[in-house]
Amino acid sequence: MSYGGYLDLDTLLAAQRPISRPEHHDELLFIIQHQTTELWLKLVLHELESACEFMRADDLPPALKCIARVKHIQKTLTEQWSVLATLTPSEYAQFRGVLGNASGFQSYQYRAVEFTLGNKNAKMLQVFEADAAASAIVRRALESPSLYDEFLRLLARAGYDIPADVLERDVTKAWTFHDDLVPVFAAIYADPEHNWAAYETCEELVDLEDNFQLWRFRHLKTVERIIGSKTGTGGSSGAPFLRRALELTFFPELYAVRTEIPG
Ligand code: HEM
Numbered sequence: 482m483s484y485g486g487y488l489d490l491d492t493l494l495a496a497q498r499p500i501s502r503p504e505h506h507d508e509l510l511f512i513i514q515h516q517t518t519e520l521w522l523k524l525v526l527h528e529l530e531s532a533c534e535f536m537r538a539d540d541l542p543p544a545l546k547c548i549a550r551v552k553h554i555q556k557t558l559t560e561q562w563s564v565l566a567t568l569t570p571s572e573y574a575q576f577r578g579v580l581g582n583a584s585g586f587q588s589y590q591y592r593a594v595e596f597t598l599g600n601k602n603a604k605m606l607q608v609f610e611a612d613a614a615a616s617a618i619v620r621r622a623l624e625s626p627s628l629y630d631e632f633l634r635l636l637a638r639a640g641y642d643i644p645a646d647v648l649e650r651d652v653t654k655a656w657t658f659h660d661d662l663v664p665v666f667a668a669i670y671a672d673p674e675h676n677w678a679a680y681e682t683c684e685e686l687v688d689l690e691d692n693f694q695l696w697r698f699r700h701l702k703t704v705e706r707i708i709g710s711k712t713g714t715g716g717s718s719g720a721p722f723l724r725r726a727l728e729l730t731f732f733p734e735l736y737a738v739r740t741e742i743p744g
């Protein structure tokens with residue numbers, strides 16, 4: 482066994498192949514920024530899937546440990562935008578053309594993470610039609626209960642009054658706001674001492690969402706400084722599209738409960 486052999490470094494380090502001719506100095510940065518993100522997303526998915534499994538087994542402590550690791554990865558990914566922000570608009574414009582219609586829209590691991598957190602949208606599968614392996618990853622995330630679904634099922638098993646329509650919902654559909662979950666969370670937040678595990682998990686989920694939004698925000702701000710309000714290579718309006726994504730929420734009832742806390 483050797484360092485490079487164990488890590489399959491030859492494969493890893495052969496995978497940065499700029500396509501601009503003559504090769505643009507900054508294309509390597511662009512590639513590595515994406516590849517490192519994808520590597521971390523691979524681990525995020527792995528940890529979130531484990532967190533779901535632990536929840537299914539009513540084993541919260543290890544689920545929370547997985548979530549804690551995901552939160553650190555999210556922070557790293559958010560910080561990492563500052564490296565790409567050293568790419569100036571003039572530099573990027575010199576090789577943007579080689580990207581054609583390719584775009585972050587096509588990140589199947591990103592889509593799988595969004596689905597695992599509950600932002601499902603079956604239409605997104607179309608993007609990956611031509612790629613069987615990518616489709617399988619995204620479809621699995623679409624068809625599995627989200628982390629939130631698993632948490633709510635766990636709460637129901639623990640005796641909390643989770644409405645039947647929540648427990649029996651079609652998990653392939655986007656989450657919609659459930660008014661009657663808010664009193665359940667209000668009771669948990671009113672008495673943390675007697676609901677500690679549920680209370681702590683609620684706050685961990687809010688952390689996950691908060692971190693996810695910070696990543697989205699930094700993506701938007703980096704995009705704004707690099708391409709202004711140009712339309713995206715993926716066919717979207719660009720920055721306006723990314724700005725709208727900041728209104729998405731994975732766990733709306735966990736935000737709604739905050740309004741209901743007396744005081
Ligand atoms: C110069 C750098 C970048 C620019 C100008 C940029 C621009 C954009 C734009 C305009 C979109 C909207 C889709 C489109 O029409 O193309 C988008 C989506 C996306 N980008 Fe980036 N991006 C950059 C870097 C990155 C990096 C480093 C990642 C990390 C993997 C990334 C991940 C994504 C993802 C996942 C989406 C889909 C978001 C969604 O559907 O909610 N982007 N990007």
Ligand SMILES: N[C@@H](Cc1c[nH]c2ccccc12)C(=O)O
Nearest residue numbers: 515580583584585712713714715
């Ligand atoms: N969507 C980007 C291009 C882009 C960003 N990340 C990518 C990853 C791979 C291919 C293309 C891209 C733009 O409009 O400029």
